[in-house]
Amino acid sequence: MDYNEESLKLHQLKRGKIEIRSKVELKTKDDLSLAYTPGVAAVSSAIGIDKKLSWKLTNRANQVAIISDGTAILGLGNLGPEAAMPVMEGKAIIFKEFAGVDAFPLCIKTTDVEEIINFCKLIEPSFGGINLEDISAPRCFTILKRLENELSIPVFHDDQDGTAIVVLAALINACRVTKKDIKKLKIIINGAGAAGIAITRLLINQGVADIILVDSLGAIYDGRPDLNDFKVQIAKQTNESKIIGGLEKAVIGCDVFIGVSRGNLLKFEMIKTMAINPIIFAMANPNPEILPDQALLAGASIVGTGRSDFPNQINNALVFPGLFRGLLDQQIVHITNEIKVNVANALAYTITPTKNQILPLITDKNVVNAIAKAVKKHY
């Protein structure tokens, strides 16, 4: 199937993918009098007296805003808010289909950090949570951090934490298959945007001792000029051997390659220089850093990509529906590292992994429940 052509046809035929529906009957005058005036006045009055009742008397408790400024759409880059909408509508229907969450896409016409933060504050009374999406780094780090501190509903940036959680789950299961100890791995992460930084942070939190983060200018090390604040911080916790140089040099001897960068960056010969039977997650979309057959030929033990048409798809869509189901059901505000790790483990342990299936399929209906159950408050 030509996904591009067929997808364009589908979107044109249906004119988008979401719709708003009523949960109540609206046929008679009495239906109207209860759902709307005059009856609704009693509901508004009750919430006016006790704002917390909005969680019980409106759809808020099940409602998530998917917010994007369109600056980092998939692997396509900054195409603007209008172009982000098809992706966000896609996320919205995945939210509903897999987790029963009502998510509504708001693609907004600004790239200003303060304006985006303020926008989220303005809509807080209407939602139970916020899913940030496809907002470019490094702005996304500031936005997420500020909103986590300043809002009373959970805020999640899928490109950061969604990716980090699904990569951790994939890595846990790759280790189960290959009988490796995750803490002893030497891991190279190629790409230091939203995903790369968040993966690095979560793996450090998991006690992975040896990580090298590589951006377009080469390995990040403590003291490298030109680093932004977020990379400066990461540099202090990674690249212990202080390797200076490009991917070609940094990849030597690594057990794991995690690519969240661009297509075709990882060469056959580079894999040859890695540790024996390395694990390769080539997650660039739509073109992976190396094609699976090439990576396997070069000696990789396990290869994952972001794509649905290869084995071992490592995709955020495995995480966000169940995560928000759990957050909303338990009215949890802060997505702690403990929650992220629990979710990654829950996701990993939904299956007995094999070389060709280290993660469950997105269509696997068990995943959401397993993840939602793993989302718990810890005191």
Next chain:
Amino acid sequence: MDYNEESLKLHQLKRGKIEIRSKVELKTKDDLSLAYTPGVAAVSSAIGIDKKLSWKLTNRANQVAIISDGTAILGLGNLGPEAAMPVMEGKAIIFKEFAGVDAFPLCIKTTDVEEIINFCKLIEPSFGGINLEDISAPRCFTILKRLENELSIPVFHDDQDGTAIVVLAALINACRVTKKDIKKLKIIINGAGAAGIAITRLLINQGVADIILVDSLGAIYDGRPDLNDFKVQIAKQTNESKIIGGLEKAVIGCDVFIGVSRGNLLKFEMIKTMAINPIIFAMANPNPEILPDQALLAGASIVGTGRSDFPNQINNALVFPGLFRGLLDQQIVHITNEIKVNVANALAYTITPTKNQILPLITDKNVVNAIAKAVKKHY
């Protein structure tokens, strides 16, 4: 039926009234590949090149934002954005049930004019139109005016134009029943908020020669101190005989009373002083300015209220679904006076009016089509 109690029960049982649904299948891996990655990349890329395609490839063309700051909820006043949500969810499901329009409520945490205007600008790429709701006067006049000038999608404030249109329709039919000439009526409008000002403007536009607008301090006249800019403008076009005084004095000799104020303000004795067989629209919610039986006893020929449990309900819900259906279908940006008048006429002429039915019922399925057809571009 105790509407208040039953409505609270319904809202608690259903936890609000709206939900987000998918318009496409999402069962198989191929479904996901078309609705989401990788297929969706082609759709986003296409819109990235030509933003206008967002009208064809996303739900935007059928999507309306219902925006409120919760400062003027029904007749309840300023109860805040959380409390506005039940009303906005009610409007959303009426939009869908009667006109197939996907409307999403955004109740926002600000009452600042510039912030509300900016908010609407930010969300423009995601919507085909904006319905402002329950935003208090006089801020609502500035907000609507500015947005009409600064956005490229239609902006409608239901409390202003929705009310004005439905009142004009009711008046047209009251005149058909009583064989009066609308242009020759002497009309008193009690209440100079969003609705009162908008009704006055539309009736002036229709050539009604003699209108007196009354606010809580009495009749508005040219030169009255304390008037805000909007009332100053109206004062120049109304109250020609320059009556100074309260409702009791201003109502004398009037053919029509239009109340958009508070309950029980119009007394039996006042109606006695009006012209013979006056028309009374006592639209305050939930308690009308005078109860219908009292008004009829005092000599009124036709009495309308905002309530569904009396005859002649004059409610905005007759207007907004069909109006937006027409605006969206024809991608009309500016809601001109001509459109408002055409819509009022279309609404009026859906029925042959009688004394006890001057407007169709909200549940009448013919109304939306008739109104949508009346929404046309004029050159």
